[in-house]
Amino acid sequence: MQHISAALFARQACNRVGAAVAAPPNNYSRIRLVQLGSQLSSKRWYTSSIPHYQSSYIVEDHDSLRPGQRITISPGGNEPKRKKKRKNDEVVTKKPFIDRIHMRARGGKGGNGCISYHSLSSYKRRPCGGHGGTGGNVYLVTDPKISSLKMEKHHYQGQDGGKGGKNGKQGKNGKDVFIKVPCGVVVRRVLDYEELYGELDGMDEDNNSSGSMDEESSSPHEWMQMNSDDYQEEDDDSDVDEDESSDDEDTDDLYEEDAITDGDNDDEEEEEQGEEEEEEEDFETYYNRLSESQKQKMIKRRMRDTPSDYEEVVNQEVKAEDGMYHWTSPEVDTTVDDDLMASSAYADYQSMRKSVFLADLDQPHTAFLVAEGGKAGVGNQIYANRPHFAAATINAAKKAKPDEGEITYLELELKLIADVGLVGFPNAGKSSLLSAMSRAKPKIASYPFTTLEPLRGTVHYNDGHQIIMADVPGLIDGASEGRGRGMEFLRHIERTKALIYMVDAGGVDGRDPVQDLRILGKELREYGSSGIFGDDDEHDDITSSIGDDTDDMIRRRREIMNRPSLILANKMDLFSEDGRKEELLFQLGEVAEEVGINCNPGDILGVSAGVTGEGLRGLSRRLREVVSKVD
Numbered sequence: 001m002q003h004i005s006a007a008l009f010a011r012q013a014c015n016r017v018g019a020a021v022a023a024p025p026n027n028y029s030r031i032r033l034v035q036l037g038s039q040l041s042s043k044r045w046y047t048s049s050i051p052h053y054q055s056s057y058i059v060e061d062h063d064s065l066r067p068g069q070r071i072t073i074s075p076g077g078n079e080p081k082r083k084k085k086r087k088n089d090e091v092v093t094k095k096p097f098i099d100r101i102h103m104r105a106r107g108g109k110g111g112n113g114c115i116s117y118h119s120l121s122s123y124k125r126r127p128c129g130g131h132g133g134t135g136g137n138v139y140l141v142t143d144p145k146i147s148s149l150k151m152e153k154h155h156y157q158g159q160d161g162g163k164g165g166k167n168g169k170q171g172k173n174g175k176d177v178f179i180k181v182p183c184g185v186v187v188r189r190v191l192d193y194e195e196l197y198g199e200l201d202g203m204d205e206d207n208n209s210s211g212s213m214d215e216e217s218s219s220p221h222e223w224m225q226m227n228s229d230d231y232q233e234e235d236d237d238s239d240v241d242e243d244e245s246s247d248d249e250d251t252d253d254l255y256e257e258d259a260i261t262d263g264d265n266d267d268e269e270e271e272e273q274g275e276e277e278e279e280e281e282d283f284e285t286y287y288n289r290l291s292e293s294q295k296q297k298m299i300k301r302r303m304r305d306t307p308s309d310y311e312e313v314v315n316q317e318v319k320a321e322d323g324m325y326h327w328t329s330p331e332v333d334t335t336v337d338d339d340l341m342a343s344s345a346y347a348d349y350q351s352m353r354k355s356v357f358l359a360d361l362d363q364p365h366t367a368f369l370v371a372e373g374g375k376a377g378v379g380n381q382i383y384a385n386r387p388h389f390a391a392a393t394i395n396a397a398k399k400a401k402p403d404e405g406e407i408t409y410l411e412l413e414l415k416l417i418a419d420v421g422l423v424g425f426p427n428a429g430k431s432s433l434l435s436a437m438s439r440a441k442p443k444i445a446s447y448p449f450t451t452l453e454p455l456r457g458t459v460h461y462n463d464g465h466q467i468i469m470a471d472v473p474g475l476i477d478g479a480s481e482g483r484g485r486g487m488e489f490l491r492h493i494e495r496t497k498a499l500i501y502m503v504d505a506g507g508v509d510g511r512d513p514v515q516d517l518r519i520l521g522k523e524l525r526e527y528g529s530s531g532i533f534g535d536d537d538e539h540d541d542i543t544s545s546i547g548d549d550t551d552d553m554i555r556r557r558r559e560i561m562n563r564p565s566l567i568l569a570n571k572m573d574l575f576s577e578d579g580r581k582e583e584l585l586f587q588l589g590e591v592a593e594e595v596g597i598n599c600n601p602g603d604i605l606g607v608s609a610g611v612t613g614e615g616l617r618g619l620s621r622r623l624r625e626v627v628s629k630v631d
C-alpha cells in the first residue's frame with residue numbers, strides 16, 4: 001500500500017517537476033532523494049509522507065535520473081526557519097561588543113484634554129470633557145542575558161497619550177518603552193548644548209560683571225591680529241578660517257563701539273595695553289577672547305588633529321618574511337599638546353562632553369526611568385459644578401493642553417562585572433588562560449592585540465561553584481593616559497573582586513617579565529589615582545555645578561591597587577632550568593612589593609596556560625580562595 005502511494009506521489013511530483021525529469025522513472029522504489037538544506041533529515045526514500053514545505057531535492061540514486069541532478073517540487077507553505085550552524089572553529093564568531101553608546105530617549109506626549117458640553121436639555125452646557133492619557137515613559141531594563149550594548153536604534157520614544165473624549169471618557173495612556181541593557185551599565189545624562197552653554201554663558205557674565213569690560217575694550221583688533229599670527233599653526237584649515245574671519249569682524253565691530261565709549265580713559269588704556277603685551281603669548285587669554293562659535297570651531301579642530309595613538313599602535317604589526325606578525329613598540333607621541341591641555345579650551349571641551357551621573361545599573365532586572373512621559377491635558381469635566389463662569393471656560397482651554405514628553409540625551413557605558421580581571425601586556429597569554437580555564441573561546445594568536453574586546457568566561461568547579469573571569473585586551477606603557485585605548489580597557493577591571501597580573505616569562509617578544517610587571521603596576525596605580533578630573537582644582541568650578549560620578553564609583557577605581565591579586569608568570573614550558581624559574585618568581589615578588597600590588601608571596605605562580613597547562617590546577621584553587629575572601 002505504502003509502495004503504491006509512494007509511486008503515486010512520486011509521479012505527481014515528477015509531473016510537477018516537468019522538464020527537470022525527462023523520462024518518468026519506472027522503478028520508483030529505487031528513487032532516493034536527498035533534501036537540500038534540510039536539518040530534519042538529510043536522506044529519505046521517496047514516500048508520500050514528504051512534508052509540503054520540502055520543495056527542493058537532489059537525486060541520489062536512480063536508473064533514469066542522473067545522480068546529483070536537482071529536481072524541484074512546487075513549494076507549498078512556508079519553510080520553517082533554519083537554525084544557523086554553530087562553527088566548531090577555534091574562533092566563535094559573535095556579535096560585536098559595544099561598551100559605550102549615546103542615545104536619545106523621549107517620553108510620549110500627553111493626550112489632549114477634551115472640552116465638550118452635554119447637549120441634553122437637563123444638563124445643557126454642563127462640561128463633560130474627559131482627561132487625556134499620559135505619555136509613555138522610557139525605561140532601561142537590565143537583562144543578564146545580554147552582554148553588549150548593541151542596540152537596534154539609538155532613539156527611543158514612549159507612545160503618546162490618547163485624547164480625552166466626550167462624556168468624561170479618558171484618553172488611553174501611552175505605552176511605556178523598555179530598552180534592554182546588560183548588567184553593569186552606567187547611565188549618564190549628557191548635557192545638551194543649551195544647558196551647558198547656558199551655564200558657561202552665565203559664568204562669562206559673572207566674569208564680565210566683575211569689571212573686565214575695560215580689558216576687552218582695549219585695542220582688541222590689534223591683539224587678535226598679533227595672536228592669530230602667534231597661533232598660525234591653528235589656522236591651517238582654510239574653511240574654518242573664513243568662518244572665523246567673519247566672526248572676527250563681528251567682534252571687531254563690537255569692540256570698536258566699546259572703544260568709543262571708553263575713549264577718554266587714555267591712561268587706563270595704556271596700562272592695559274602694557275598688560276596685554278605680557279599676555280601676548282598666553283593661549284588661554286587668546287581663547288577667552290574668542291566668540292562662542294569661534295571657540296567651538298577651534299576646539300573641534302584641535303581635537304581632530306590629536307593623534308589617534310591607538311591606530312598607530314595597531315599599525316605597527318608587521319608581517320615579516322617568516323609569515324609571522326612582529327610587533328615593535330612604537331614611538332608614539334601621545335601628548336595632546338601641552339598648551340591646549342592647560343587651557344580653558346580643553347576644560348570647555350571636557351565639560352562639553354561632560355554629563356550628569358544618573359545611575360549604575362549593576363543589578364539584574366532593574367528598571368530605570370530615563371524619560372518621563374508628558375502629563376495629560378485636563379478635560380473640562382472638572383468644571384462640571386460651575387459651568388457658567390467665563391473663567392472656567394478660559395481655564396479649561398489652558399488646562400486641556402498636555403505636556404510634551406521629557407527628552408534626555410544619554411551616555412551608556414558598560415563596565416563588565418566579573419570576579420577576576422586579567423591584566424597583562426599583549427601576547428602574555430591572557431586569552432590562552434581564559435580558554436584553558438573556562439568554556440570561552442577567545443581568539444588566540446601570536447600577534448599583539450589579538451583581543452580587542454573584553455570577554456568573559458566562567459570557571460566551573462566540581463562542586464558547582466563558579467568564578468567569572470574577564471579577559472581584557474592587552475595594556476601597554478602609558479595605558480593609564482589612554483595610550484593604546486588603555487583607559488577604555490582599564491575600566492572593565494573596575495568591577496572585579498580580584499586581579500590576575502600576567503607576564504610573559506618566556507620573553508617571546510623580547511620583553512622582560514620583571515619590567516613588565518613594574519609597568520603594569522604603575523599603570524594601574526595611575527589609573528586608580530585619576531578621578532574623572534582627579535584632584536584637579538582647576539576644573540572644580542565647572543564640574544561642581546555640572547555633577548560627576550558617584551563617590552562609590554571613584555572609590556572603586558581608587559581602590560584598584562588594594563584589590564587582592566595573583567601574579568602569573570606564563571609560558572613556563574619555555575623554561576628548562578628550575579633555578580631560573582625560582583629566581584624569576586622571587587624577582588616578581590620584589591617588584592610586586594615595590595609597586596604596591598596586593599598579593600601574598602604564595603600568589604606568585606608559574607604557569608603554562610597555552611601549552612602544558614602546568615600550574616593551572618593550583619591557580620584555580622588559589623583563585624577561589626582569594627575571590628571568596630572578598631565577599
Ligand SMILES: Nc1nc2c(ncn2[C@@H]2O[C@H](COP(=O)(O)OP(=O)(O)OP(=O)(O)O)[C@@H](O)[C@H]2O)c(=O)[nH]1
Pocket residue numbers: 424425426427428429430431432433443444445446447448449450451452473474475506570571572573574607608609610611612
Ligand atoms: N609557549 C607558550 N606559548 C603560549 C602559552 N600561552 C600562550 N602562548 C602563546 O602566546 C601567544 C599569545 O597568546 P594569547 O593568549 O593570544 O595572548 P593574549 O595575552 O591574549 O594577547 P592579546 O590578546 O594580544 O593581548 C599565542 O601564540 C599563544 O599560543 C604558553 O603557556 N606557552
Ligand SMILES: [Mg+2]
Pocket residue numbers: 430431432442443444450451
Ligand atoms: Mg587575547
